[in-house]
Amino acid sequence: MIFIPFLDQTTNQLEAIRECATIQYRGYQSLTYPQPELIGIKLPVNLIAYNFCSNQRDVYLYAIGKKMPESFDRYRGRMIHSLYQEIWNSILKKIASTSISDLNLDKALRKNRTNILKKVRSKHKSIYRILEEGLGEENLSSLQSSLEKEMEKIYSYEIRLAAALVDFELSRALNQSVGEAFFQRIFALSINPNFHAPKLGFSSPITPDFVYKNNVVGDIKIGPWQDYYYHTITAYALAIEYHTRMPVNCGIVLHVNLDDSRHVPIHENVTFERIDDSMRKKFLMIRDQKLLIMLSKKDPGIPKDPDNCEECGYYKICWEQTQ
Numbered sequence: 058m059i060f061i062p063f064l065d066q067t068t069n070q071l072e073a074i075r076e077c078a079t080i081q082y083r084g085y086q087s088l089t090y091p092q093p094e095l096i097g098i099k100l101p102v103n104l105i106a107y108n109f110c111s112n113q114r115d116v117y118l119y120a121i122g123k124k125m126p127e128s129f130d131r132y133r134g135r136m137i138h139s140l141y142q143e144i145w146n147s148i149l150k151k152i153a154s155t156s157i158s159d160l161n162l163d164k165a166l167r168k169n170r171t172n173i174l175k176k177v178r179s180k181h182k183s184i185y186r187i188l189e190e191g192l193g194e195e196n197l198s199s200l201q202s203s204l205e206k207e208m209e210k211i212y213s214y215e216i217r218l219a220a221a222l223v224d225f226e227l228s229r230a231l232n233q234s235v236g237e238a239f240f241q242r243i244f245a246l247s248i249n250p251n252f253h254a255p256k257l258g259f260s261s262p263i264t265p266d267f268v269y270k271n272n273v274v275g276d277i278k279i280g281p282w283q284d285y286y287y288h289t290i291t292a293y294a295l296a297i298e299y300h301t302r303m304p305v306n307c308g309i310v311l312h313v314n315l316d317d318s319r320h321v322p323i324h325e326n327v328t329f330e331r332i333d334d335s336m337r338k339k340f341l342m343i344r345d346q347k348l349l350i351m352l353s354k355k356d357p358g359i360p361k362d363p364d365n366c367e368e369c370g371y372y373k374i375c376w377e378q379t380q
């Protein structure tokens with residue numbers, strides 16, 4: 058989140074704004090609605106956007122009520138998502154409630170560290186217990202201790218960056234009222250806002266990880282980079298357009314990679330994307346294919362080669378329970 062303000066000055070964003078007038082596939086236009094026979098069928102945005110399964114069997118499994126079993130990777134993803142949310146909410150709260158002359162974000166966030174990490178852990182306590190049964194206390198505790206180190210790394214990086222950015226803005230504020238206007242402009246960020254877009258075939262609510270200035274949508278992704286990550290910001294843009302009737306032209310995938318050799322998270326693939334018609338059409342085509350599976354509940358079967366399935370949370374269901 059912290060680097061978003063600087064995007065105002067990037068060439069990409071300026072170009073994106075110039076070109077956005079040509080976008081036709083807006084969520085508030087009926088040409089983005091599903092084919093007539095699919096109207097009324099809905100799927101969670103993440104299931105449509107997550108295009109991991111070449112046979113789209115994950116949609117079939119969802120349609121027949123099979124839940125993806127819990128795994129440490131999924132738990133880790135949830136914990137890291139929650140951590141970002143808690144950090145950003147805490148930054149926004151602090152900025153909104155403190156007068157500029159008293160604002161020392163670095164000090165405040167360092168003081169709040171234990172509380173934030175505790176809150177994140179307690180949010181996912183029930184999943185931790187489920188994993189404990191499957192993985193055993195010792196294995197899980199060793200995985201948890203690596204995760205704690207990753208979370209410390211993210212926390213420390215985000216607060217340093219946020220504090221530096223706020224201090225930079227403070228250094229430019231000539232008086233308090235000017236400073237406050239700066240902050241409102243720069244931190245115009247909503248964390249996990251809710252939207253509804255039933256006619257697009259999306260289950261409610263639709264909750265992007267963050268929305269900046271009501272027109273840039275952001276999604277956090279953890280783990281190896283996948284090109285289909287762009288489907289998620291496309292889906293969110295369409296949903297926000299449907300809900301607000303206002304255009305959303307751009308998005309950011311905040312890709313978080315963590316490597317033991319670095320003391321900061323790696324954001325190598327973070328780019329600022331214009332969500333153009335080509336991205337929208339590609340996503341809408343996949344949405345219709347998936348809604349069709351949801352409607353027919355016909356098993357598309359498993360692929361010939363299990364190689365691509367090994368990383369999938371449904372592996373056991375597809376390859377062990379169907380043999």
Ligand code: SF4
Nearest residue numbers: 110115366369372375
């Ligand atoms: S295990 Fe393979 S076939 Fe099953 S849902 Fe995952 S990717 Fe698809």
